[in-house]
Amino acid sequence: MLKARNIKKRYDQLEVLKGVDIEISQGEIVSIIGSSGAGKSTFLHILGTLDVADEGQIWLNNERIDELKGRKLAAYRNAHMGFVFQFHHLLPEFSALENVSVPGWIAGGKKKDIMERAAHLLDLLGLGNRIDNKPQQLSGGEQQRVAVARALINQPDIVFADEPTGNLDSANARELHELFVQLRNQFKQTFLIVTHNEELAAMSDRTLHMRDGKII
Incomplete structure (x- = not known):
C-alpha cells in the first residue's frame, strides 16, 4: 500500500538518510x-510529503507521490494522509468539533456532513460530551484524541504519527496505544509510527x- 525505495536525505554535510x-x-x-x-x-516526514528527499521514490496505492507538486500535492496529502504529532497543534480559538472538521472543510466537503462525521469520530474516541470544548478546556490526553480524530476525518489511507505519546503521561500513552489498535481492528486503518516508546512499538x-540513517 505504501512503498518507498532508496530514500536519501542530506542537510549540508550531514547525511541523515542513506538509502x-x-x-x-x-x-x-x-x-x-x-x-x-x-x-x-525525517524519514516519516518525507513519506508523508512534508519534506522532500534528495533521492528515491514513494508510492501510495500504486501512485507515485514524490513527483506531486504544489496545490496538487497539498490536496492529495489532505485527502489521503492523516498526521498526529507529539504536540497536538490544535487551533485554540476553535472547539474540538471545529478542530476535527478543518481538514474536511479544506477538502471541500459539505459543512454539515463534515461536522456530523467529526462528532461521530469524537464520540467513538470517548469525547462525545466534549465536542464544544476548546483545547484549553481539555486534558493533554483529550487534546491528543482530538488530534487523532482530526487525522481520521478524511478517511485517510494512512496515518503518520511522530512521537504521538511523547507529551503524555504513561496512562494516557497506554490509552492512545490501545486506540490505534482499536482503529486498525475496526476500520483497517494503517499507521506508521515513529516512537521512543517501546511499549507502543x-x-x-x-x-x-x-x-545512522538506515533501517537495520
Whole structure:
C-alpha cells in the first residue's frame, strides 16, 4: 500500500538518510524506533510529503507521490494522509468539533456532513460530551484524541504519527496505544509510527529499527 525505495536525505554535510526502503500493507501498524538523530522523523516526514528527499521514490496505492507538486500535492496529502504529532497543534480559538472538521472543510466537503462525521469520530474516541470544548478546556490526553480524530476525518489511507505519546503521561500513552489498535481492528486503518516508546512499538504488527540513517 505504501512503498518507498532508496530514500536519501542530506542537510549540508550531514547525511541523515542513506538509502532507506520500506513497504507497508493496508491495515498494518508499523513502528520505527531508534535513538535520537537516527533519521526516524525525517524519514516519516518525507513519506508523508512534508519534506522532500534528495533521492528515491514513494508510492501510495500504486501512485507515485514524490513527483506531486504544489496545490496538487497539498490536496492529495489532505485527502489521503492523516498526521498526529507529539504536540497536538490544535487551533485554540476553535472547539474540538471545529478542530476535527478543518481538514474536511479544506477538502471541500459539505459543512454539515463534515461536522456530523467529526462528532461521530469524537464520540467513538470517548469525547462525545466534549465536542464544544476548546483545547484549553481539555486534558493533554483529550487534546491528543482530538488530534487523532482530526487525522481520521478524511478517511485517510494512512496515518503518520511522530512521537504521538511523547507529551503524555504513561496512562494516557497506554490509552492512545490501545486506540490505534482499536482503529486498525475496526476500520483497517494503517499507521506508521515513529516512537521512543517501546511499549507502543511492542503493540505494533511490526517494529523497524533505524540507526545512522538506515533501517537495520
